[in-house]
Amino acid sequence: MPTPALLPRDPNSPDEARTPLRLPPRCTPISLLGVDYVHQKTADGGDLYLTHFGAPFWRQLQPENWYAPDWFEAKRERLEGTSTVYRILTRNIGGKAIQLVVKWSRVGEIVPLDTLTINKFIHAEFNSPFEEFSLLMELRKGDVGPPGIRIRTQKPMAIYVPRERLHDWQTGRVEDKIRAKVARHPGIEIDMLRQYVVLFGWIKGLDAVETADYFGLEDKPREEFLARTTSLAMHELWHKGFRVVDMKAQHIILRPNLEWGLLRERNGQPAYALVDYELLERTPEHEQAVRSANRRLYLTHMARRFEAPATSPIPAHLRATNLLGVDYVFGRAESTGGCLWVVGHDPDLFNYFLPERWRRTPKRKLSSRNQVFYTRTKDNINLVWKVSRLGDPPWPTNPEADQAAVQAHGFNSPFEEFAFALELSRTGVRTVYPRAIYMTGRQRQPSVKAADDRRFASLAHLRTPEGEPVLQQDYDYITIWGFWNGPDELLAEDERRSYHAVNARQAFANHKISQNLLDDLMKLKAQRLARCGFVDLNPKPDHLLISFDAEESVVLATDGKPQARLCNFELIRRLPAPNPVSTAS
Template sequence: MEKTLSKKSLVNVLGVVYVHTKTSDGGDLYLTRFAEPYEEHFDITNWYEKNWFDEHKIRLKGTSSVYRLPTKEVKGKSLDLVVKNCRVGEDVPLDTHTLEEFCDAEFNSPWEEFSLVTEMRENTYGPKEMRVNTQRPMAIYVPPEKMQFWQSGRSREKINRIRAKHPGIDLDILKQYKLIYEWIKGKNLIEVFELINVDSTELVSHLKKINYMGIGDLNKKGYLVADMKPEHIIISEENTERIKEIGSAQDIDAPRKQTELLYQLLNDGKYSVIDYELLSRTPEHEDAVKSSRRHSYLDDQLNRFTPTPLPTHLSYKEIFGVPYIYGHAESTGGRLWVVGKNAHLFDYFLPERWRKTPSIRLSFSKEVFYTITKDNIHLVWKTSRVGEMHNIEENGSYNPKIRQFGINSPFEEFALSYELNRTGIPCVYVRAIYMTGSAKIEPSTDMRRYESHKSILDPEGNPILQENHNYITIRGYYNGPDQWVAEHSDALYTPIDLYKATYRGIIDGAECQKLLDEVKEKLKNAGYNGSLLKTNDLLLAIDDKGDIMKNSSGKPEVIICNFELIWKIPS
């Protein structure tokens, strides 16, 4: 392979900062702060070159694709690494007992895994005097090629389930991710006990006891590993040698002394835990993190239009009068525009925070879903229909206005919400626009929006609207005005559209029609055509007593939640 110099950039994914470069084979390499001083060692020609990799890799016992691998020498130094394939999207092979306890266990994405390991190393949760020692997370390498389904080892059922839940954003699971850790010099518990002369019954007893000790220590620090086993507990080379020396002495009591030393090391925390693909937080820790992040999120949303310093991997861009923080979604190769000028908000909308969380479909005819993210944030996301030629309404009738004006782009939708809120016409809060990294499967048939947007470029010089990608709009799940929500942790409002409110008897049919007509009239007076709005495009907010949120005039506050078919009236 020919070495090439590549432009470096800093990216922050889930709180971990990486140096990102394109590799000579067209792949992507993300170096953590631990690997950055050894950047040349991680050039793929120095570890992933085929002949070197095949000749020097050592498959670790009990694994199918985890290897110990030395790098080539660079300036007289070689690094010992552990290289493993990320198994995100695959079925988790747990035994029956473990499966009952961790029925929702899923393999972490590479970004989630490195984030959790980094968090655990920072020792911010649980007793400060305790520390869980880990391998140092060094790098993530993403080869340029995509796998076929049959190559991936990922179940078709799981892929189909993800596709059904998250249209347009699932194909990134066909990428291969290689996680690279630093090798810890030492032996795992199984190997350590090979140095201690105990019978099989004692061995099993010790291994179970020590494994539970490790699980207990992890729990105290706020973490779980769904498949924790003795092979995941490492005793350092130095301490392994001490155990070996005791066994070498001609002492009938050596096994007892060896096991006592081993237990002492474990009680003192002098061991390391490896294998983090099923690492997660305990429920208590997860709740604490979610609560903290949700409160931080609400504060940041209140101040979303107050500029914050921009890290180098993010940019500022204004589109149709709406300010955005722009950056890459590194896990999928997508792009993300987050409304506002507050860079702290960017990470909350990365796809790995909401793409795998349970969701509820809100529409029979459109891809609109409600979810609670991993940060305990209530969001609604919708696959944009921009580029589709819709001239038939849901009831099958023909409407020439849809063909005449077309479906708005996500950026036009957000501009409408932004401007209407400013003019006093209540709308849901728009939060972010996500462009998928994977190619759009179905071709666009209405090219007008792509033509009208082609001169509007992102900070990297690409058109913001690209016909070969899907776009997903993310808005807040309306539970009250932002200021009010930030001041109330419970008893929030619940949104319900006019159609359902009528069906449930909260309002009658006459009031429903009156509220719809009033919104259309307000839009017309403000210079907008909202004639195609329907009752399920408008929301009421209901409190915990069943009362409707009122505006300053004492009338029901009606909130617009769909902007696809609202158009500015030409002057």
């Protein structure tokens, strides 16, 4: 009997080693969700993100060398599956052509699962392309679980984003799901209407179903073979900290041969590779471990975000900038085409605020009137995000507000809110922490124009490092704030000492503070603002947060009164400087 074929011993996964590459021309190295890319603008106006696997083949991966209509339609081979996926050979460039698997991302679509799987994975969603590559690279690295288990996969080569956008009906996505996501998150349309094409290297072999056909298996032997093969892949994948929500036998690639059977590992198990990663996710245990590690790293970096910039150069895709006296790290949100400003000097904090980390996570509405939400991000970070009312007509419903002054002033821009919050914090007024500002990637509908355009005119001098206006009427802005649960420095040392906060209106309604104390806190806040040269044109008790410790005791300030922390800055105004008093000589 012929000796079964064995895979060569490969404990160090040499294909993962990163050797210095000769970068293609006019490219920008960027890092997204832990994956390094080379970003290129393509000849057709699209965007190409090359991994370290794809960078050596950047010429073959240019869209005109595989996606040109005459070439693609003639050379493509449709592959089995519920998604749009093809196998194609690129044009021969410099004596080299490569086999690709070309797949259109289904982010935002309803996951077509059977009833049993839906009940088990009720919140299953397709990964975004950048999340898919991030998880796949982590799986390939194999740091988790037994070192003797190695999960082979396709090589993630590149993500291609064509220039043109689609209409809703062209996406194949369900209209009510699109509406629900749009209502949940401004700017989500950019994900819905943008095409994302993920490119993988081709793996030789047959999937498990084709392998069963190849060996002529039928009935019970066929069922047992497919069950064993699928169970093996799921078992080993779980040990490496991952799972696939809709694992199918078609996702498992084998190397069959009529002479010696299946190609096998040295332990005798069938050698296989996994394909299809749009529903790849970490196991709950591994996800919790990763989130905890990310959170610890975040808290450490956040506590030092204003320290002097590091001597090492900032990554090429990010830029340091200063707006209205506040230092930011600026960059593009590549998944949406939007812009992101992260407060401070630390570029390592940038990825925590990319929209895909917080935009689709479960949230709780914090305001009955405005779009203000609490969420716990994919990195286990507590955040509050607010849709800026910049450009909205200023009509406060609070009877305590100075109506004329409010209309004369208008809503602050996000950058004014952050500048005022940080200045007040430095001068003795406790505030929540401003984290980041996100400008959505998709333009508003032409019919949606700013009713109050004064800020766009008065702050027109503010520019991005790329020279574009910081404030643009065609886009929405979202401010991202720390969810107040204690000082950054305290949490970085020991999370167990965290606080929780209740706004002053709720604290009074829940009999935690008296009416007299509520009135005192409001007066004290107004006095402190005035001493710092500011006034709140719309003073409301729910703009003040009162902290409670783990024993549900009110956290007190040095004056014996509850620590009250300001959490709304959209109608904070700087007081005019007093006129100097002249004296006759």
